[in-house]
């Protein structure tokens with residue numbers, strides 16, 4: 001399992017993480033990305049690669 005966090009202060013709501021995540025972990029709510037399905041995370045790190053703001057942290061738990 002993975003813990004997925006988005007730093008709201010860094011996130012600009014671009015939606016790149018929503019587009020790239022194969023298991024729909026993220027939703028944009030009020031122009032911020034929220035990891036609503038973190039329990040589905042595969043740890044592929046695709047979201048880390050596309051987030052130019054480096055707002056995302058994925059940690060194996």
Ligand code: SF4
Nearest residue numbers: 011012014015017051
């Ligand atoms: S890719 Fe980064 S900046 Fe863009 S919505 Fe996702 S977390 Fe926010």
Ligand code: SF4
Nearest residue numbers: 021041042044045047
């Ligand atoms: S690591 Fe992969 S599966 Fe997990 S949230 Fe990011 S894109 Fe989605």
